[in-house]
Amino acid sequence: MIEVSRISKSYETAAGPLTVLRDLDFMVGAAESVAIVGPSGTGKTTFLNLLGALDRPSSGTITIDGVSIDALEAEAAARFRNRSIGFIFQLHYLLPQCTVLENVLVPRLAGGWDEPPATTRARAESLLEQVGLQDRMQHRPYQLSGGEQLRAAIARSLINQPKLLLADEPTGSLDPATGERIAELLLRTNEHARVALVVVTHNPALAQRMGKTYRLENGRLVG
Numbered sequence: 001m002i003e004v005s006r007i008s009k010s011y012e013t014a015a016g017p018l019t020v021l022r023d024l025d026f027m028v029g030a031a032e033s034v035a036i037v038g039p040s041g042t043g044k045t046t047f048l049n050l051l052g053a054l055d056r057p058s059s060g061t062i063t064i065d066g067v068s069i070d071a072l073e074a075e076a077a078a079r080f081r082n083r084s085i086g087f088i089f090q091l092h093y094l095l096p097q098c099t100v101l102e103n104v105l106v107p108r109l110a111g112g113w114d115e116p117p118a119t120t121r122a123r124a125e126s127l128l129e130q131v132g133l134q135d136r137m138q139h140r141p142y143q144l145s146g147g148e149q150l151r152a153a154i155a156r157s158l159i160n161q162p163k164l165l166l167a168d169e170p171t172g173s174l175d176p177a178t179g180e181r182i183a184e185l186l187l188r189t190n191e192h193a194r195v196a197l198v199v200v201t202h203n204p205a206l207a208q209r210m211g212k213t214y215r216l217e218n219g220r221l222v223g
């Protein structure tokens, strides 16, 4: 599902280039689940952004589901993301003017889906129920707690039935019981829908539930 070969990533900064990832290799199979751990500032979000085609590596290659994403043009990258990848961001980026239910449906707006809108809406409602937001569907993001915003973003990441789910701290602002519920949902999605799952987390309990754990260290992933 994911094949990453010798990628490096440097950022241009005022103090000169800052190399965050260095000759990193990584492989994930179709129905696998993987945790990525490591201290703050080591490049975990940077790496997820590359896997999600939100940014490009400085060198090296990334193939996801047979598509070389390291060289995609912006428009092709956006289409690929929309069709194949669910992204749970560390910052949630919910649209403030839309309700929770509308936010979950936003990834459908790109269009071209065969599913009748009523079915999509029912799936959106079911996802919101699974993250415990059945009584908050008509709220706007500012009317939600931090953990509720995160859960709305998780429902949104699943609406397009991605092949790959990238999650950056999906239990970051949640109490242990709610975090457990979210872990269950992610793993259920991974097992039943055979969605590959890559989770960045500082939560050891969540990491332990994934099939494998890698630590990001000195720009590389160590198993």
Ligand SMILES: Nc1ncnc2c1ncn2[C@@H]1O[C@H](COP(=O)(O)OP(=O)(O)OP(=O)(O)O)[C@@H](O)[C@H]1O
Pocket (backbone or CB within 6 Å): 011, 012, 013, 018, 020, 038, 039, 040, 041, 042, 043, 044, 045, 046, 047, 090
């Ligand atoms: N656009 C950018 N330009 C310059 N430096 C950046 C940029 N984005 C990130 N960095 C730097 O790259 C390093 C890795 O950042 P990244 O966000 O990937 O860390 P992280 O492992 O996700 O940390 P955390 O656990 O705190 O979320 C940090 O030191 C950060 O300051």
Ligand SMILES: [Mg+2]
Pocket (backbone or CB within 6 Å): 044, 045, 046, 090, 168
């Ligand atoms: Mg991060």
